[in-house]
Amino acid sequence: MHVPDGFINAPTSVAAGVVAAGAVAVSLRGARREQGGASGPDAVGGERTAPLAGLVAAFIFAVQMLNFPVAAGTSGHLLGGALAAILVGPWTGILCVSVVLLMQGILFADGGLTALGVNITDMAIVTTVVAYALFRGLVKVLPRTRRSVTVASFVAALVSVPASALAFTLIYWIGGTTDVSIGRVATAMVGVHVLIGIGEAVITALTVGAVVAVRPDLVYGARGLRQKLRLRVGGELVDVPDAETAPVAARASRRTVWIAGLVTSLVLAGFVSFYASADPDGLEKVAADHGIDEKAEDHAVADSPLADYGVRDVDDARLSGGLAGVIGVGLTVVAGSAVFWTVRRRRSDDASPTAVERV
Template identity: 85%
Template sequence: MHAPDGFIDAPVSAAAGLVAAGAIALSLRGARREQGASPDGRGGQLGAERTAPLAGLVAAFIFAVQMLNFPVAAGTSGHLLGGALAAILVGPCTGVLCVSVVLLMQAVLFADGGLTALGVNITTMAITTTVVAYALFRGLVKVLPRTRRSVTAASFLAALVSVPASAVVFTLLYAAGGTTDVSIGKVATAMVGVHVLIGIGEAVITALTVGAVIAVRPDLVYGARGLRQRLRLRVNGELVDAPDTEPVPAPAAARSQRTVWAAGLVTSLVLAGFVSFYASADPDGLEKVAADHGIDKKAEEHANAGSPLADYGVEDVEDARLSGGLAGVIGVGVTVVVGTAVTWAVRRRRADGRSDAASPADTTGTSV
């Protein structure tokens, strides 16, 4: 759903840019709180240690999976948007930052999504999907049994709804600032219809990924904070809760997290560097609707169309498989670095703020 330059006029694109900038500013503040949240929801350094490295990996994984267009209807394909997945794994505010980093890298390096339309794309693909998905996810988790299956099921439904919601927001933006005279009713029907189908693919990918992480390290899933499956023992013919076990020692938890991170990065590299070659070549939902209804009549060439990585290929590499694979690997590498840098910067600022707040008390000493 990457809107190019020219679909939306300058005033509405600028307004969407302001909305995106404001949302990112709020997300930076919210991400500091999310990174300070421990698995039991209370907070502390442990939460930051676990959330910060995972956020950069989530951004890289979303970049990789977005290269895997899957067919959804005759002549139409879809791809992951990623807002639901990011929100559930690392929190809604951090999720907005992750998807925004992906969209920025795609626009600047790969000429995917217009530069003047970056605010539109962040509004539709990062903000809308994350907010809608996480709000629905939290509502479902509150009413469903607190089990791993419930979290996975809630992630499926949240992701499913987030995609057509994004299509609705794009339609509203187009109604306010579309550059061609097209029936908004037809645009809305076409956009929502095809993106409901794309949402099914989004839901499957999101649920499988969340379920896989929960199966290995449920404490790394932000949306599963406090989720505990207590061991039940049969005593005198009755089932009783087993006593609490000791928490996993920090060194062991760190080693386990590094294993998860390494596995996720390797998976992202394989998806972007190899599997992406087999992705559907059909236009995605927005491209198809734009072509069918004339929305693309005033589309403009991307300002970075001459980028060495434009259209997800490496310039001067003639072999299509190698060119696309190298571009995918480069994209994953750059995204994980930028995503991790942003997250660590947020974490560092949070740590500095906490130190400043604590400094007056430090000067007074403590009594024992």
């Protein structure tokens, strides 16, 4: 759903940019709290969240290269807001998706530079906020189990995609550059993105379920769901001390999970992406069918060495796309990790005795 240059007029693009910048600023503060961790046995500390956040950004970048068919002549791809929010928290999730969109726009000519604020507002903020709000509501009413986390992830991801489609329709109604029937656009956008949402939900649930299975303590949305083991002693049920209830899944180290996630991202972007659907995605299809793209403009960095997810001067399509994917994953994990390590360090500095004395 990357909006190109020319779809939205300048005043609306500027306004969306202001909204996006404000949300990113607020998210930086929120991410400091998320990476500072919670107290108690189920705390998720910054030493866990920061490395995973950079990896989540890279994973979203990789999976967004995997367009899947959803209808005749139409494809879709992961947006990632729900996945990021559930794994690393909503504020950190907004930053994760924003990093991905920035890398895609600057390096790969995917999503207009003047439309960057629109894309962050639509794909990072709306999807993350809607998904996490619904996820938290579902987790509160469902049984406190790991399966409930997976089910809630599925539903939250499914709803977040048509919500993003509605958000784009609203933005286009305010500042679209062509005169179209906004009702028809809304119907078409929501219709196709409900189908795309199913794919988003499957990917999100599978990913969250996989991480919960091996390291539930690394999943932000699963905090506090661990149940104490109880044994029957003398005919009565008693709680087993925490030291004796360490889950088998915790045997997988954070480093192992991180390496496995990075390797998976590299394989998806470097190899599996070659088999992605070449059909236009939901927004591209609706734009072509309803005339939204009449005033679309060429991307400002269309001559980038990595434009359109290929490496310039590499003639073999498979090799070119694979190299571009690997480079993208590498750059995204570096950029994302740098952002989140900086956030974590700032949190540590703010909490240091010296900082407290200065206050």
